[in-house]
Amino acid sequence: MISNEIRFDCHHRGDGGPLVVVPHIDGAPLTELIDGFEISAKMEPAGDAYGGLIPAFFRFGPMQDHFLGRSTSAMGPKTPVLGCECGEWGCWPLMARITATANLVTWDAFEQPHRKTRDYVPFGPFQFDRHQYDDALRTLSAAIGSDNDETRA
Template sequence: MKNKTEGRELEILVDGLSFLEQVRCWELEHCPEPALAGEYAAYTALFTTMLERCNSGQIAEIAVLNCTCGDAFCWPLEAQMETTDQHVIWSRFVQPHRRDTWTYEGFGPFIFEEENS
């Protein structure tokens, strides 16, 4: 993850590519409402705090992207996050408001190496 200091937003990069743009491209191709594809906002520093509180061996459901309005429950993209001593793994993505019609099967998993501070 790359931390943008201005505005204290986080831009999530996967292999140097914007995670948000990867989501947008997936949704454009696989989800039936293209006008809503990629309609998510970058996270604030609070997202980093949430990740830091996860212990090795935990599996949790988290919102990896938020709605552009800032409300965490309005339009999140959720995923299962698993932590190990060496990795953080995001998988099993879901748009909870379109659970029956939007599919993320084949999207991810995304594996991040754990950094030792």
């Protein structure tokens, strides 16, 4: 079985702003992948609507848990994988079902909860080797941890 590859890019928003997390799938930012999908599907609005998640702004819990679909249960059965370009995840989130097994992590059933009629079935699913996914989560956790250390100093 062919699997996708994931990494989580961390960068500071603006000039020294908070840390932003953007998933990259097969080398492409998820923000670009979803923009391309929505534009080609003629969805309105589309393009430049999404941004990464900002862990400092929200109580997602540990990012390892969040990106394994075990975040705050108040969000429902799906997990925000992107937020709005404004920085507020609830404003314009991209939600996905995240299913993890011993060998595989799958992202599917994408939705834009503010546009329930949109059809995201052709987007994904993305399937990741569990070991590669866990490595990417460890790298993300280390990046967030070192960022928190810097902001406390």
